Amino acid sequence: MPALERHEAVYVLDLGDGENRFHPDWLTEVESLLDEVEKNDEPRALVTKATGKIWSNGLDLEWLMAHPEQYTAYGVRVQALLTRVLTLPFVTVAALQGHTFAAGAMLSLAHDVRIMRADRGFWCLPEADINIPFTPGMSALIQSRLNPQTAHEAMVLARRFGGTEAAGRHIVDQAVSEDAVLPTAIEIAAAHIAKAGPTLETIKTRLYAPVIKALAALD
Numbered sequence: 001m002p003a004l005e006r007h008e009a010v011y012v013l014d015l016g017d018g019e020n021r022f023h024p025d026w027l028t029e030v031e032s033l034l035d036e037v038e039k040n041d042e043p044r045a046l047v048t049k050a051t052g053k054i055w056s057n058g059l060d061l062e063w064l065m066a067h068p069e070q071y072t073a074y075g076v077r078v079q080a081l082l083t084r085v086l087t088l089p090f091v092t093v094a095a096l097q098g099h100t101f102a103a104g105a106m107l108s109l110a111h112d113v114r115i116m117r118a119d120r121g122f123w124c125l126p127e128a129d130i131n132i133p134f135t136p137g138m139s140a141l142i143q144s145r146l147n148p149q150t151a152h153e154a155m156v157l158a159r160r161f162g163g164t165e166a167a168g169r170h171i172v173d174q175a176v177s178e179d180a181v182l183p184t185a186i187e188i189a190a191a192h193i194a195k196a197g198p199t200l201e202t203i204k205t206r207l208y209a210p211v212i213k214a215l216a217a218l219d
Helices: 024-038 063-065 068-086 104-110 135-143 148-156 163-168 180-189 198-207 208-216
Strands: 003-007 008-016 047-050 053-057 094-095 099-101 113-117 122-124 160-162 175-178
Touching: 003 024, 003 047, 024 068, 024 175, 024 198, 047 180, 053 104, 063 068, 068 104, 068 208, 094 104, 099 104, 099 208, 104 122, 104 135, 104 148, 122 163, 122 208, 135 148, 135 208, 148 208, 163 175, 198 208
Parallel strands: 008 047, 047 094, 053 099, 094 113, 099 122, 113 175
Antiparallel strands: 003 008, 122 160
16 A cells, blocks of 8 residues: 655655555545645655556556446546646656556656656556547646647557657656666655745646646546
8 A cells, every 4th residue: 555754855655566556545545645745834845656566557447347336436536636646735756667557657747757767667548458538637637748749649559658768758757777766756856845835836736727627527
């Protein structure tokens, strides 16, 4: 399950050591840990990492198929998490040490900065291959963070991007060695701790106003 630790003023949220899919219990834990970071009003920043081969594989489709009556509520909750991370009142850095797929990839895009392992792991939006269309809100988020050609290849062709290519296509900000992913993310986050506060939240909210509006609805 997710866990939270601190490196001085930088909070490090570990999503877990499995597939880190968005099971309702997982969402509850992540939401609670974000509450803990948000309630503080001191200079701070957040790094989101995972342990193992996967950063996040996104939606828990197995749970969702077993609970179809929860489809709408689940979708609303997932999109609320994307909105929350997108507008957190402090700088956020995703430390992508492994595979980052589907809604997991979208969660990475909701962070301000992304650092990815260069030599192993893929960033991918496989929805076209698994016959799950993007919601308008998800489409808006992806298009707000990727250039048009990259967004097209990622969404329509479901291309898998390794770390070096992902950096070259500006999906992530840097591709580094495995042992440098977390230290680099923490270093970047630490450089921006003084920005934390309501002004930054307002800037993000206004910058991504159309995305936030689209994520507030499922269709």
